[in-house]
Amino acid sequence: MPTPRRADRPLSWGFPAEQSVTAWQERHARGEVPSVWPYGLDGLRESGAVEVLDLPAPGRVARLRARAGIGRRPSPGLAFTWDENAAFRLHVMRPHARFISGVIWLTDMVERGTVPARLIEVLGRAEALWVLSEAQVAPLRALFGPEGPRVVAVPFGVDARFFSERPYPTRPRVVSIGNDRDRDPRTLFRALARVRDARPDAELIVQSSASGVPDGIEIVPRMSHGELRELYATASVVATATRPNLHVSGMTVTLEALATGRPVVNTDTPGLDQYVSEGRTGHLVPVGDDEAMARRLLALLDDPIGAEAMGHEGRLTVANSFTTQEMCAHLASILRATAE
Secondary structure, eight states: OOOOOOTTSOEEEEEEGGGOHHHHHHHHHTTOSSSSSGGGGGGGGGGSOEEEEEEOOOOHHHHHHHHHTOSOOOEEEEEEESSHHHHHHHHHHSOEEEEEEEOSSHHHHHHTTOOOHHHHHHHTTOSEEEESOGGGHHHHHHHHOTTSOEEEEOOOOBOTTTSOOOOOOSSOEEEEOOOOTTBOHHHHHHHHHHHHHHOTTSEEEEEOOOSOOOTTOEEEOOOOHHHHHHHHHHOSEEEEOBOSOSSOTTHHHHHHHHHHTOOEEEEOOTTGGGTOOBTTTEEEEOTTOHHHHHHHHHHHHHOHHHHHHHHHHHHHHHHHHOBHHHHHHHHHHHHHHHHO
């Protein structure tokens, strides 16, 4: 039975002010976005009160004062942030004596030789750090050492009601969504060119700002969540190509596609196999291997009955293991353990 937090001291959630939790909540009420709060973190309210702290970007003076130890006095109680950038804002603008934070990009920054010393110093004061990729646990433990914060892997989740299972389409279509810094458009485009040559009847839809798009691929602009939901419903398979990374780039698109009942083909980067079951909910191919990606995409296009069954299995997997409710239950257990 969860131990409730003190009613006079709610959990504080620090979130970037410009992203506005209130505005997100209003958009959700209109049916425009998934989950009541960003990332489905409204689910944490099931285990106690949550106070939202709007965190503006700190200016130079505020950063210098915090570094010199003459900034705002830390508030009592426990705070948490979704990622390391918000954790830094919390430390400068609304410091708390105790906090935990998610970590997303830090491990890749360290791998690339860009060690943000000040950020590491701030995160080293956390009581716990949580990650969405099991591949990040060991590097973070090595970075902070045995006296550093404990590091826990938490399964990411999506709103499986907003992204509901939809009837499998009759028209062959490959969809690829995402434009972050770890996407690999070159490998994706080469793979889709192979698919185009083998299956000229298949539609190829990509959301990307990359140049060098081959003929026969339709580029679409950035979409709202509602538009994206409808695009997933038209897909036979959803493809994501990424460069080497530890934070599972493409994880959100992958789970949203699986929730819709669509099989996926992804680059096999560390940690992704906790979300995609090879041969059961999708396929994982080596980094940079456009031939292997094309081969897997074509196999699914050529076997729509098998692809539909794989997509249905993906839907069941998300519903059972990768919902926002499941994610919040894991986070709540970390918060309870920290508060005790």
